[in-house]
Amino acid sequence: MINNPSLSLNNDRVREAQMPKRILCVEDNPQNMRLVRKILVHHGYEVLEAEDGNTGIALALNEKPDLILMDVNLPDIDGLEATSIIKAQSSVPILALTANAMYGDEERCLAAGCDGYISKPVSKNILLDKLVSVLGE
Numbered sequence: 001m002i003n004n005p006s007l008s009l010n011n012d013r014v015r016e017a018q019m020p021k022r023i024l025c026v027e028d029n030p031q032n033m034r035l036v037r038k039i040l041v042h043h044g045y046e047v048l049e050a051e052d053g054n055t056g057i058a059l060a061l062n063e064k065p066d067l068i069l070m071d072v073n074l075p076d077i078d079g080l081e082a083t084s085i086i087k088a089q090s091s092v093p094i095l096a097l098t099a100n101a102m103y104g105d106e107e108r109c110l111a112a113g114c115d116g117y118i119s120k121p122v123s124k125n126i127l128l129d130k131l132v133s134v135l136g137e
């Protein structure tokens, strides 16, 4: 191998470009959190976790994740209300996790500022597809 300084500089740039994306998951159900965490970590994402809406808002604004997965039903405030609060101060993409994929849910999510939604139970392939389409990888 030739020791080529410009090549190693390029490698550093590649490494920087490949920094793991950080995803905040706001979810109060431990089993759902575990499932989502497992999928995300396995696919190279870094995961931040919040079990309620107010913690989620604080992490969203302080930690500046690349994307947020937001459960709609949370113990303190509604996930869509948390989304509105975050979106008033940040352009971070937010995907809602909705338990009842009923007619009108998508409209409610979009009206709150969500960039999309994922119906529960969470499908690994749908989750990964949505992340790639929003994060543009």
Ligand code: MN
Residues within 6 Å of the ligand: 027, 028, 029, 071, 072, 073, 074
């Ligand atoms: Mn919930």
